[in-house]
Amino acid sequence: MDVSQYLEIFLDETTEHLQNLNTQILDLEQEPENMDTINEIFRSAHSLKGMAGTMGYKRMQNLTHDMENVFSEVRNNNIKVKANLIDILFQCLDALEEYTTNIRESGDEGTNENEPLIKMLNDILNGKDGGDAAEAAPDLKATEAAPAEDNNGGKKWLDIKLDGTDQMVISEAQKQGKKVYGVTVKIQETCLLKAARAFLVFKAVEELGEIIVSNPSAQDIEDEHFELDFSLIIITEADMAKVTAAISNVSEIESVLADNIDLSAMQLDEDSKTVVHTEETTTAEKSAEATTAVAAAPQASAGAVAEKKPAANKPAAGKPVVNRTVRVDIEKLDVLMNLVSELIIAKNSLVAASAASAQQTGVATPSGVNEQIEYLESVTTNLHESVMKVRMVPIESVVNKFPRMIRDLSKKLDKKMELYMSGEETELDRTVVDEIGDPLMHLLRNSADHGLESAEVRAQRGKPAVGTIRLDAYQDGNNVVIEVSDDGNGIDTEAVKNKAIDRGAITPEQAANMSEKEIIDLLFLPSFSTAKQVTDVSGRGVGLDVVKSKIEALSGEVEVRSKYGQGSTWIIRLPLTLAIIQALMVVVGGEKYAISLGSIQTIEDIAPSEIKLVQNKEVIHLRGNVIPIVRLDKELDVVSTRGEDENMTVIIAKKGDKTAGLVVDELLGQQEIVIKSMGKYIDNKCKLISGATILGDGEVALILDANTLI
Amino acid sequence: MEELKLVGETIQYIVIRLGQEQYGIDIKYIDNIVRMQHVTRVPKMPAYLKGVINLRGEVIPIMSIKLKMGLEEDEATKATRIIIVKLEQAGTIGMIVDEVKEVVTLDLAEQVEKLAYDKEEKNNFVQSVGKYEGGLISLLDLNAVVQEK
Numbered sequence: 001m002d003v004s005q006y007l008e009i010f011l012d013e014t015t016e017h018l019q020n021l022n023t024q025i026l027d028l029e030q031e032p033e034n035m036d037t038i039n040e041i042f043r044s045a046h047s048l049k050g051m052a053g054t055m056g057y058k059r060m061q062n063l064t065h066d067m068e069n070v071f072s073e074v075r076n077n078n079i080k081v082k083a084n085l086i087d088i089l090f091q092c093l094d095a096l097e098e099y100t101t102n103i104r105e106s107g108d109e110g111t112n113e114n115e116p117l118i119k120m121l122n123d124i125l126n127g128k129d130g131g132d133a134a135e136a137a138p139d140l141k142a143t144e145a146a147p148a149e150d151n152n153g154g155k156k157w158l159d160i161k162l163d164g165t166d167q168m169v170i171s172e173a174q175k176q177g178k179k180v181y182g183v184t185v186k187i188q189e190t191c192l193l194k195a196a197r198a199f200l201v202f203k204a205v206e207e208l209g210e211i212i213v214s215n216p217s218a219q220d221i222e223d224e225h226f227e228l229d230f231s232l233i234i235i236t237e238a239d240m241a242k243v244t245a246a247i248s249n250v251s252e253i254e255s256v257l258a259d260n261i262d263l264s265a266m267q268l269d270e271d272s273k274t275v276v277h278t279e280e281t282t283t284a285e286k287s288a289e290a291t292t293a294v295a296a297a298p299q300a301s302a303g304a305v306a307e308k309k310p311a312a313n314k315p316a317a318g319k320p321v322v323n324r325t326v327r328v329d330i331e332k333l334d335v336l337m338n339l340v341s342e343l344i345i346a347k348n349s350l351v352a353a354s355a356a357s358a359q360q361t362g363v364a365t366p367s368g369v370n371e372q373i374e375y376l377e378s379v380t381t382n383l384h385e386s387v388m389k390v391r392m393v394p395i396e397s398v399v400n401k402f403p404r405m406i407r408d409l410s411k412k413l414d415k416k417m418e419l420y421m422s423g424e425e426t427e428l429d430r431t432v433v434d435e436i437g438d439p440l441m442h443l444l445r446n447s448a449d450h451g452l453e454s455a456e457v458r459a460q461r462g463k464p465a466v467g468t469i470r471l472d473a474y475q476d477g478n479n480v481v482i483e484v485s486d487d488g489n490g491i492d493t494e495a496v497k498n499k500a501i502d503r504g505a506i507t508p509e510q511a512a513n514m515s516e517k518e519i520i521d522l523l524f525l526p527s528f529s530t531a532k533q534v535t536d537v538s539g540r541g542v543g544l545d546v547v548k549s550k551i552e553a554l555s556g557e558v559e560v561r562s563k564y565g566q567g568s569t570w571i572i573r574l575p576l577t578l579a580i581i582q583a584l585m586v587v588v589g590g591e592k593y594a595i596s597l598g599s600i601q602t603i604e605d606i607a608p609s610e611i612k613l614v615q616n617k618e619v620i621h622l623r624g625n626v627i628p629i630v631r632l633d634k635e636l637d638v639v640s641t642r643g644e645d646e647n648m649t650v651i652i653a654k655k656g657d658k659t660a661g662l663v664v665d666e667l668l669g670q671q672e673i674v675i676k677s678m679g680k681y682i683d684n685k686c687k688l689i690s691g692a693t694i695l696g697d698g699e700v701a702l703i704l705d706a707n708t709l710i
Numbered sequence: 711m712e713e714l715k716l717v718g719e720t721i722q723y724i725v726i727r728l729g730q731e732q733y734g735i736d737i738k739y740i741d742n743i744v745r746m747q748h749v750t751r752v753p754k755m756p757a758y759l760k761g762v763i764n765l766r767g768e769v770i771p772i773m774s775i776k777l778k779m780g781l782e783e784d785e786a787t788k789a790t791r792i793i794i795v796k797l798e799q800a801g802t803i804g805m806i807v808d809e810v811k812e813v814v815t816l817d818l819a820e821q822v823e824k825l826a827y828d829k830e831e832k833n834n835f836v837q838s839v840g841k842y843e844g845g846l847i848s849l850l851d852l853n854a855v856v857q858e859k
Contacts (some may be wrong), residue, residue: 591750591751635753636753637753637754676768676769677769678762678769679762679768679769679770679771679801679802680799681759681773681800681801681802681803681856682752682755682759682771685752685754685755685759686752686754688753689752692750692762694764694767694769698764699748699750699764700750700761700763700764700769701750702750702752702753702762
């Protein structure tokens with residue numbers, strides 16, 4: 001059996017489950033008695049076991065099986081949640097993660113049996129009753145379905161809701177002497193292609209008679225949206241033994257239950273009041289509601305559990321959230337994004353061509369054409385936004401692992417600390433989210449390891465014993481800002497200075513003239529670490545320069561604010577979109593350049609006399625602020641076409657809370673531009689230029705990176 | 711270039727003109743040949759990097775082989791072409807040449823003479839010489855041409 005086509009889904013879902021487990025176990029540590037959490041953990045562990053089993057990863061299955069056993073006992077109140085259990089569980093999760101990584105890299109789970117872990121789990125189990133651990137775990141499904149089965153004895157067709165037409169068909173058939181059976185088919189747990197087996201069952205039954213109702217619906221069965229069993233109501237002339245035999249002939253069928261249908265014992269639709277509701281119906285409904293409530297968590301596995309429920313009265317509540325989403329390969333989205341880019345370039349060309357033809361012929365473009373072009377513009381802009389949104393994912397998926405990491409660090413470093421996070425729902429482009437995890441981890445580790453002081457120092461400084469690390473994310477205009485802050489030591493600029501001199505990065509004379517900010521920037525030099533000791537948490541000096549280069553590769557930037565003795569804040573600023581931006585087109589010395597609207601604050605008309613010199617640098621006074629002036633013609637090595645005494649057009653650009661005035665010759669207007677790389681050979685050779693774009697007339701314009709000028 | 715020289719093994723070269731001299735470029739590197747067009751200057755680049763052009767929606771860097779070789783500035787004429795080459799390390803690059811003449815097929819054993827070739831030397835872009843119809847064609851080592859020294 002080839003399961004490789006499911007591998008990707010398996011990996012995705014496993015990662016999700018592991019993350020869920022991590023979060024839930026952390027919660028459990030806080031509230032050891034919370035039944036909801038315990039149930040959730042149990043379900044996740046069970047789903048993991050099932051998935052690993054299906055994919056043939058035996059070792060993974062064994063480990064999850066044992067974890068499940070422990071949880072089943074916790075659930076039954078036979079084991080209490082203690083600190084050592086939590087620790088073991090976390091180790092198990094790490095082991096599972098290792099399996100997953102192995103599978104992702106090589107398609108094989110590896111050979112680590114993790115026997116010590118399994119033994120520890122079993123010790124916990126045996127410590128309680130010494131019973132057979134393997135038998136201790138009742139199947140989740142059995143437990144879940146138990147209340148219903150008390151009434152129905154596994155005859156799940158009794159839960160099928162019949163509407164008026166179905167009842168009429170059934171009673172009509174019974175009048176004609178045909179037989180009406182309810183059948184519940186259970187497929188073996190090891191079966192991989194449940195939908196295919198179900199299809200064969202349907203086919204076998206249809207040869208003998210007619211299927212009037214199936215639960216779940218035929219469509220859901222086809223899409224494999226069911227657990228291990230499904231129920232049918234069939235009308236046939238054949239006798240029951242023949243029907244069950246036909247179904248049992250299909251391979252991988254575990255059991256077939258069939259019986260004559262008694263309309264009065266069935267659940268009936270609300271509006272078919274003609275038939276009396278029996279006692280049984282109401283109890284079945286109650287159990288349905290109870291189980292649905294347990295499974296109400298909007299999570300894939302929980303949703304699946306809810307779906308097989310006899311959720312007769314509220315099909316909407318049982319509908320899994322996952323049904324409304326589609327997994328799409330990121331490459332397909334990239335293709336889509338490229339096509340949108342080309343569409344925007346084509347649209348820009350159309351605008352340029354229409355303007356050019358109007359100029360040539362001297363006849364204004366007919367207003368109908370202009371209207372349509374404007375309409376096209378709004379459509380392409382919306383299309384671009386929609387595609388961008390599709391690519392956006394909340395940073396939650398990345399930051400969720402941090403509470404666990406901080407917990408581990410807290411134990412390892414023997415410092416008390418607490419991580420507070422906000423803005424986990426902030427969305428970023430998927431490619432950025434994938435890359436941002438490592439830099440954030442570095443910063444958090446940094447804060448934990450040499451940001452926060454030891455307990456004694458904290459006490460001396462009158463700080464609370466538990467150190468605070470914060471991770472805040474929020475959107476700021478066209479940027480997303482992620483801040484990592486701690487209330488620890490802050491950056492000791494003297495230590496940094498001395499270290500830099502020791503390393504020969506700067507001379508003592510240079511050091512004396514450096515501003516605080518310049519000194520802090522030294523931290524981002526390769527192989528620079530101020531930790532006096534190298535621990536395995538941080539201090540090998542591979543951290544901050546990697547953080548910086550990674551963030552810069554994502555067209556973002558890092559900034560540090562620190563106050564010695566009070567803590568430091570690392571601010572990461574990332575662009576919302578990477579491919580298409582709104583830009584202001586300007587002309588400098590006859591050349592066209594684009595400046596991202598995101599970095600522009602205002603545009604000013606300044607008389608040359610307003611320019612003052614401060615420390616030999618040109619500045620202007622603007623509404624109480626002193627803003628340095630950057631003459632773009634000098635920076636770009638061109639000659640300005642403006643006369644000396646003419647008024648200047650100054651673009652006030654901002655970066656964080658710093659501003660600068662960029663002097664340009666002419667403004668062309670706002671345009672949506674597609675950022676193109678300038679090719680391997682030339683990219684990143686000029687710091688001022690962050691890329692190029694193709695204008696409507698086919699010409700290339702360069703994109704100025706205003707940030708480098710501030 | 712492959713060290714192995716088998717009789718009958720041939721390579722096709724595109725013959726280009728730079729100033730008065732003829733050069734050959736191995737055809738396997740060549741992606742496209744386009745007419746000279748407006749090149750958008752990129753600031754702060756060495757002189758030989760002329761800028762970028764739009765080649766069917768892609769932005770391609772353009773360099774002047776002549777400036778890189780220390781010859782005089784290109785003068786755009788009707789015959790001037792941009793040869794788009796694809797190199798493993800440097801990616802896609804357009805190179806300005808004065809004229810594209812023809813495609814020749816040279817027998818490696820008979821017609822190609824390796825030169826005593828010093829990779830370290832600064833302006834050495836010619837790795838071998840081809841003999842063709844009584845004339846000589848200098849065969850360019852493109853990787854050396856694009857390399858920054």
